[in-house]
Amino acid sequence: MKKLLILGAGTAGTMMANKLRRRLDPVEWEITIVDPDPIHYYQPGFLFVPFGVYESHELKRPKTEFLPAGVTLRAETVEVVEPDKKRVKLQGRTEYLHYDVLIVATGTQIQPGETEGLLGEGWRKDIFDFYSFDGSAALRKKLQHFEGGRVVLNVAEMPIKCPVAPLEFLFLADYYFHTQGIRDKVELVYATPLDAAFTKPRAAELLGGLLEQKGVKVVPDFNLSEVKAGEKKIASYDGKELDYDLFVSIPVNMGDALWERSGLGDELNYVATDKHTLAAKQMKDVFVLGDATDLPSSKAGSVAHFEAEVLTENVLRQIEGQALLPDFDGHANCFIESGFGKGLLIDFNYTTEPLPGKFPLPGVGPFSLLAESKMNHWGKMMFRYVYWNQLIRGVELPLEAQMVMAGKQAA
Amino acid sequence: MPSIDVNGTPIEVNADGFLVNPDDWNESAAGILAAQAGISLTPRHWDVINFCRKDFTATGKSPGVRRITKVGGVPTKEMYALFPGGPGKLAAKLSGLEKPKGCL
């Protein structure tokens, strides 16, 4: 039997297992997926937990629930990949897993240890994150008893997964403190390494405007060097300092250390990937998708979904000896929760920045692009249902993998 | 397109002052771009610029601060001292490369 091996059973790996099990002959191909964590987390939900919109337990389910018959899950950690020998070593075992085709979907994780002082005396007392299951739950408890003060949100370094999540956090914090009746006692500050609210100019203008409307103070070009927990200050490399009462950090995001151990990662442990075919650049018969790539696309579940469509075809083409299709265009589609029951939607790719318009049906919607609406908020809330029931199960969604210009106002 | 004058030869730059074509770069261009940014080049600056040029040739991408630090061996604090205001952007600019794409 031939062997298809998938590393990581998160959003991207689970989608690929489902799609390829359907397409590959079970007599010819065995599919194995490796992941040490038995739980699948709905990560987009971590944003809502601190504000009591979701309960933590609603965001986790056993991984086996989403893997089809004919896919073997190995609950192990991958130690190294040896592409020359087409095999993978498992941690603490002498055993190797061999592959004919390998799919890498090991994602990215926060690494608070990368920043001096972040994990020190203030961690989970007045310093929190919301990019992890435990972090978002701990912050929920903190916010329940928060009586006011200066809340500083900081992105330590780009890139991060879901680059709109910090903005959504601020919008929701503004909303939450309003409903708690203490908005006038809370100062919201956003310290970002970017020179504006977001990376794409037109969206940055709109989102920057919203932050201003909601009374969030933006401190641009802030490159975090150190957290001085004793003094309740964060410092930047060029000597700026900000005081906080509550520090919410989005720590450095890094790919898994397995890529450093294998000598195959970049400076943030991301894997060199062809931006259109998704083939690994330094390994033969290996493909990469999701947050683990070094691509200049957003690290988001929607991106992983569009990549999975392209990659399914390319894996089959590789097996049949056909040329790979250069079909991935960097397509991303992100709902942005903006508070008070509203949201925005942005749709973009490598070359086209987010534009206003209607989505997915040109002129009709129901979603509005680059504008606030109640419908967009419901789209975001529906996403959890779509995620558990369709997205990761590899069910076809009525969305094109490539971005379409129809319905967008280009001028 | 705007341009900068390098010893009588115009070199094309974009609206943010980055060279449009990395192959147009030479050491005199680096000097002029540095002067525009208020930096006088020391041997340490040249270490960074040479690393950026070499790394770009190898990877096809502008290295960000983390890469210059980790692979090029220049500590982050020193990078901020050498290129005040925005070491990633400035190092790329003086090396004739595009703005690093670390931020998407």
Ligand SMILES: Cc1cc2nc3c(=O)[nH]c(=O)nc-3n(C[C@H](O)[C@H](O)[C@H](O)COP(=O)(O)OP(=O)(O)OC[C@H]3O[C@@H](n4cnc5c(N)ncnc54)[C@H](O)[C@@H]3O)c2cc1C
């Ligand atoms: C707060 C927050 C909000 C978000 N909001 C949105 C949103 O609204 N919309 C959206 O589209 N996306 C959103 N995202 C992003 C989305 O969750 C990720 O982009 C998506 O989950 C990426 O999928 P992935 O499979 O690449 O990585 P993951 O789903 O993280 O999976 C990686 C898997 O690899 C496994 N793994 C890692 N190392 C190894 C190893 N050495 N051996 C074996 N297994 C390993 C891990 O255990 C993990 O299960 C959000 C993320 C966060 C944190």
